[in-house]
Amino acid sequence: MKKTQILMLMMMIIGAVEETRAQQLQNPFGLVYAGAIMENKRGAVNIHPVTYERSGITVAANVYTPPNFDAEHKYPTLVVAHPNGGVKEQVAGLYAQRLAELGFVTIAADAAYQGASGGEPRNVDTPHNRVEDIHGMADYISKYKGVDQGNIGLLGICGGGGYSLKAAQSDKRFKAVATLSMFNSGEVRRNGFLKSQVESIQERLEQASKAREQEANGGEVLYVGKGTPPLTEEQIAAMPFDLYREGYIYYGKTHAHPNSGGGYTMSSLLELITWDATDEIELIDQPLLMIAGSKADTYYMTDKAFEKAVNAKTKELFLINGATHIQTYWKPEYVDQAVDKLDAFYRNNLEISQSNEL
Numbered sequence: 215m216k217k218t219q220i221l222m223l224m225m226m227i228i229g230a231v232e233e234t235r236a237q238q239l240q241n242p243f244g245l246v247y248a249g250a251i252m253e254n255k256r257g258a259v260n261i262h263p264v265t266y267e268r269s270g271i272t273v274a275a276n277v278y279t280p281p282n283f284d285a286e287h288k289y290p291t292l293v294v295a296h297p298n299g300g301v302k303e304q305v306a307g308l309y310a311q312r313l314a315e316l317g318f319v320t321i322a323a324d325a326a327y328q329g330a331s332g333g334e335p336r337n338v339d340t341p342h343n344r345v346e347d348i349h350g351m352a353d354y355i356s357k358y359k360g361v362d363q364g365n366i367g368l369l370g371i372c373g374g375g376g377y378s379l380k381a382a383q384s385d386k387r388f389k390a391v392a393t394l395s396m397f398n399s400g401e402v403r404r405n406g407f408l409k410s411q412v413e414s415i416q417e418r419l420e421q422a423s424k425a426r427e428q429e430a431n432g433g434e435v436l437y438v439g440k441g442t443p444p445l446t447e448e449q450i451a452a453m454p455f456d457l458y459r460e461g462y463i464y465y466g467k468t469h470a471h472p473n474s475g476g477g478y479t480m481s482s483l484l485e486l487i488t489w490d491a492t493d494e495i496e497l498i499d500q501p502l503l504m505i506a507g508s509k510a511d512t513y514y515m516t517d518k519a520f521e522k523a524v525n526a527k528t529k530e531l532f533l534i535n536g537a538t539h540i541q542t543y544w545k546p547e548y549v550d551q552a553v554d555k556l557d558a559f560y561r562n563n564l565e566i567s568q569s570n571e572l
């Protein structure tokens with residue numbers, strides 16, 4: 215697609231969401247996705263903002279309960295992990311709400327050091343923390359009244375997908391594991407997107423080491439991808455990868471949230487560069503579903519992880535025809551396909567009691 219065509223498409227997308235965006239800004243729960251809950255009503259999906267402690271940090275989360283929720287019953291439950299730079303009010307909330315509509319209790323939480331959750335310095339983004347966040351969501355939701363502790367599934371989106379693969383390797387509370395548009399944060403921070411930064415690994419490690427030293431000495435916290443001037447539409451259109459071009463529009467324009475984005479601490483690279491979502495992936499023995507867009511330039515990460523997950527009880531790779539990475543976050547026809555596939559997957563792999571059919 216030519217640059218002029220991309221620019222025209224961008225303008226059409228941005229213009230088409232202006233009315234929806236105006237409605238989103240009025241959402242009392244801060245939700246910025248289309249069709250978001252505006253108020254809790256009897257007989258409908260309800261949203262419950264909660265906080266809890268994880269390793270001394272206050273985590274902010276949203277719990278979604280299904281229509282006609284009865285806490286005396288036991289419901290299959292899903293933990294939803296958000297993308298890198300994202301927050302619970304964006305795509306993670308959309309999928310949490312859509313799956314709650316189908317009868318699941320769901321939880322989406324802001325990662326520690328990010329969003330509305332606590333932790334300093336802001337926007338630390340390390341694999342250890344992100345994986346612990348997923349364990350922590352399971353800790354919290356398993357005690358929530360109405361949750362069936364033996365029937366918890368996991369859904370990870372983008373970076374949350376890579377971290378979900380790692381969490382599921384050891385945490386067997388997750389009886390079924392799914393990813394959407396999985397992004398292997400370690401591989402990309404190490405090698406660059408599509409291996410575009412392989413030659414600068416040692417240089418970037420030097421920068422991260424100096425940033426860590428500066429933090430340790432009480433100096434300024436340095437960030438990657440923070441504080442840069444806003445891009446013009448022409449500059450956005452010239453970005454080389456769909457992921458970053460469409461991601462800039464999603465996070466910066468159509469689905470912007472004040473708690474989202476802002477880059478990540480440069481010192482986080484010390485851990486990110488040495489980490490990989492697929493290391494020890496053979497420990498996953500739960501059923502596994504991996505969903506990606508057929509046109510996603512991130513698809514290579516899903517393909518590699520799927521191939522290496524040799525011990526999954528069952529595994530399926532589902533491609534959404536025509537979808538790019540970011541389009542699986544919001545485009546109705548692609549979201550519908552993903553939700554339908556996730557619904558069938560969790561129904562087949564979580565036990566549904568006869569007294570509480572979904």
